[in-house]
Amino acid sequence: MTSDEAAAPGSGTAGKTGPLPFDTSKAHQARMYDYLLGGKDNYAADRVATEAVLNVYPEMAFAARANRAFLGRVIGYLAREAGVRQFLDIGTGIPTAGNTHQVAQAIAPESRVVYVDYDPIVLAHARALLTSSEAGATEYIDADLRDTDTILSQARQLLDFTKPVAVVLLAILHAIPDSDDPHAIVATLMDAVPSGSYLAISHGGSDLLAADTQQGILDAIRQTSQQQYSYRTHAQVARFFAGTDLVEPGLVPVEEWRPDPGNPSGHSPGWGAVGRKR
Numbered sequence: 001m002t003s004d005e006a007a008a009p010g011s012g013t014a015g016k017t018g019p020l021p022f023d024t025s026k027a028h029q030a031r032m033y034d035y036l037l038g039g040k041d042n043y044a045a046d047r048v049a050t051e052a053v054l055n056v057y058p059e060m061a062f063a064a065r066a067n068r069a070f071l072g073r074v075i076g077y078l079a080r081e082a083g084v085r086q087f088l089d090i091g092t093g094i095p096t097a098g099n100t101h102q103v104a105q106a107i108a109p110e111s112r113v114v115y116v117d118y119d120p121i122v123l124a125h126a127r128a129l130l131t132s133s134e135a136g137a138t139e140y141i142d143a144d145l146r147d148t149d150t151i152l153s154q155a156r157q158l159l160d161f162t163k164p165v166a167v168v169l170l171a172i173l174h175a176i177p178d179s180d181d182p183h184a185i186v187a188t189l190m191d192a193v194p195s196g197s198y199l200a201i202s203h204g205g206s207d208l209l210a211a212d213t214q215q216g217i218l219d220a221i222r223q224t225s226q227q228q229y230s231y232r233t234h235a236q237v238a239r240f241f242a243g244t245d246l247v248e249p250g251l252v253p254v255e256e257w258r259p260d261p262g263n264p265s266g267h268s269p270g271w272g273a274v275g276r277k278r
């Protein structure tokens with residue numbers, strides 16, 4: 001599908017907070033991220049907003065690539081070394097190379113993956129996310145992260161919550177303001193999964209950016225998009241991992257988390273970690 005001709009997606013099983021309106025006149029995170037990654041599923045407003053951010057912080061393009069490379073390494077670690085076979089990936093994004101089910105099922109074909117997003121553009125691509133190895137399965141839930149009841153009740157239809165589940169929240173929690181208590185949301189999700197489950201997070205770091213750069217990025221996003229972002233400090237992101245033991249090397253800039261030789265090099269403003277539930 002090409003960007004400006006993209007068809008209006010159909011309705012889904014949206015959560016009580018409802019899906020985002022299908023308003024292409026305002027930039028949105030999934031499509032801005034797609035543009036940063038060189039994708040085609042974005043609109044003029046998304047490109048204008050992203051260029052405004054790049055104007056303030058040119059490293060944002062590297063940040064997107066580094067986050068995506070982190071996703072590949074995290075899912076690879078979970079499937080290969082931690083032996084996880086069930087994934088709840090919330091904040092799926094527009095499908096691109098190396099989606100969670102592809103990485104996991106290349107290692108363990110029986111892996112089961114439930115995707116969750118609230119952007120109608122991601123829903124329009126759900127079919128691409130629902131391809132699975134024969135042995136495994138994928139499912140897509142159209143819901144807001146804040147609607148944990150909907151997410152958990154629908155995820156239970158594909159995942160066995162008596163066995164370990166990896167809860168994957170990459171580059172999404174900055175879109176949840178403190179007023180919606182993101183720490184309580186993550187705690188609710190982690191309470192629902194058994195000991196030995198995993199939590200993976202990447203999150204824009206307010207202490208990884210100079211104050212004026214951060215303000216410039218947030219202003220550019222506020223002026224051009226439907227969303228406001230809340231970057232958080234190392235300590236605030238670490239709090240999400242309460243009740244887990246962090247896998248080495250702990251909570252670090254995403255590009256420093258178990259890097260592979262082929263990964264892009266540079267400095268990103270994102271904290272990332274994986275924790276194992278006690």
Ligand SMILES: C[S@@+](CC[C@H](N)C(=O)[O-])C[C@H]1O[C@@H](n2cnc3c(N)ncnc32)[C@H](O)[C@@H]1O
Nearest residue numbers: 030033091092093117118119144145170171175
């Ligand atoms: C930057 S993309 C990240 C995609 C993927 N997780 C990755 O790291 O490559 C963030 C995604 O989170 C979704 N998102 C943001 N806020 C959300 C919310 N409250 N509920 C569900 N999805 C949300 C956006 O629609 C977007 O698709």
